Amino acid sequence: MAIDRAIWISLRPRSDCRIVLHLLNFEQPADFFLDNFTHESEWAEYVRGIAWVLQEQGLNISGWGGVLTGNIPLGAGLSSSVALELSLLKAFWTVSNFNWDGAQMAGLACQADHDWVGVQSGIMDQRISTLVKKNHALLIDCRTLDFLNIGQKQKGSLSLGKVQPIPKEERFSCISLCEF
Secondary structure, X not given: OOOOOOEEEEEEEOOOOEEEEEEXXXXXXXXXXXXXXXXXXXXXXXXXXXXXXHHHOOOOOOOEEEEEEEOOOOOOOOOHHHHHHHXXXXXXXXXXXXXXXXXXXXXXXXXXXXXXXXXXXXXXXXXXXXXXXXXXXXXXXXXXXXXXXXXXXXXXXXXXXXXXXXXXHHHHHHHHHOOO
C-alpha cells in the first residue's frame, strides 16, 4: 500500500548548464555547473549524483533552477533518499530531452547511490516507485530484475523456494554480492 508522503519540485529551465536547487529549511542550495562539478559533503550530493549518472549514460541534460520541499521524514525508513533521487530524475527529464523508462531510472538511482553518494542501497524501493501500477503489487525477480505487476483481482500462487531471514549485521554484505 502506498503512503501519503511526497517530494515536490518547482523548477524552470535555465539557458546555461547550471543547477541551482534550494531545499526549504536548508540554507545551502545545490549550486553547480553540469560541465564541472566534484564531490562535496552535503545534501546536494544526491543532486550531483543524479546529474553525474545521467551524464555517464551519455544523456544530454539541461540546467535548471528550482525549489524542493517534501513531507517524507528523514531517517524514518521511508526511503526519503530514493524519493529525492527519483524526483531529481523527473526534474532532469522535464527540462531535458531523454526518454523515461522506469526500470532504467530505478537502475540509475541505484547507480548514483552506489557510485557517487557511497550508499550501498538495494533495488526494491527504486523499482517499486518507478514500476508499480495503481492498485497492484510488484513482483521483482532479484536474479534477473524482471518484474510483474499483479492486480488485486488476479489469483495464483507464488513459490519463494527456501526463505531464510538475513541477520541485520550481514545485510549490507549480502547486497554487495548482488549484481545490479
